[in-house]
Amino acid sequence: MQILDATAAHAPGITVIYNHAVQHTTAIWNERTVDACDRRAWIADRHDHGFPVLVAVDRADGGTGEGADDVLGYATYGPWRPHDGYRHTVEHSVYVREGLQGRGTGTALLGALVDRARAQGIHVMIAGVDASNEGSVRLHERLGFEQTGLLREVGTKFGDWLDLAFLQLILEPGGAAGPSAAIQGESSGIRTAPVTLPRA
Numbered sequence: 001m002q003i004l005d006a007t008a009a010h011a012p013g014i015t016v017i018y019n020h021a022v023q024h025t026t027a028i029w030n031e032r033t034v035d036a037c038d039r040r041a042w043i044a045d046r047h048d049h050g051f052p053v054l055v056a057v058d059r060a061d062g063g064t065g066e067g068a069d070d071v072l073g074y075a076t077y078g079p080w081r082p083h084d085g086y087r088h089t090v091e092h093s094v095y096v097r098e099g100l101q102g103r104g105t106g107t108a109l110l111g112a113l114v115d116r117a118r119a120q121g122i123h124v125m126i127a128g129v130d131a132s133n134e135g136s137v138r139l140h141e142r143l144g145f146e147q148t149g150l151l152r153e154v155g156t157k158f159g160d161w162l163d164l165a166f167l168q169l170i171l172e173p174g175g176a177a178g179p180s181a182a183i184q185g186e187s188s189g190i191r192t193a194p195v196t197l198p199r200a
């Protein structure tokens, strides 16, 4: 297994994982499935804004790792809230393909995402997790996240009210840029450092 920056070629694999979560789980509180074209645009939008999309891929057969079945999981982050003062905080998510969970892929993806966030000078990472999602809560706790919030019955899916747990990790005191950068008039947006993508 390798962790790579996603390219447009990984969109079909990401689509399969995303749609399964939409249709069968409360890991994501959306009800509409998407197509690969949608996910290609989403990957491009994340990159345009300096945010990573990481994929875990299987290249055991020496292939490209870009087939829909080669993507084992993905992880990403984006803005936490759309106000200037939150620009050193991100909200992330991680998904592993159904049937391949519980083998360490989520740990590898989230670990790589934390490393990327630290390299970008992000100060805080936050996951909003269905409070009954024991796998995700355990994964985050394993990597040092702590639950700092619980909002009761703010979501609904499959006819139930859902509680939202927030798990957060503070990466560096003050962040690489430090909160004073905001006071000195740093422009809005989280791009404290651009994401460097490997060549395709």
Ligand SMILES: CC(C)(COP(=O)(O)OP(=O)(O)OC[C@H]1O[C@@H](n2cnc3c(N)ncnc32)[C@H](O)[C@@H]1OP(=O)(O)O)[C@@H](O)C(=O)NCCC(=O)NCCS
Residues within 6 Å of the ligand: 021, 025, 027, 092, 093, 094, 095, 096, 097, 100, 101, 102, 103, 104, 105, 106, 107, 108, 127, 128, 129, 133, 134, 135, 136, 138, 139, 142
């Ligand atoms: C949550 C998820 C990302 C974890 O990834 P994973 O590859 O299955 O997790 P790992 O194999 O790396 O295991 C990480 C830890 O979580 C635990 N874990 C994983 N699935 C679990 C489950 N269903 N119940 C309880 N613990 C679980 C593992 O035992 C391990 O803890 P340990 O080291 O103390 O044994 C994955 O199960 C998944 O994609 N689930 C569906 C989508 C989802 O819920 N995404 C999170 C939205 S924020």
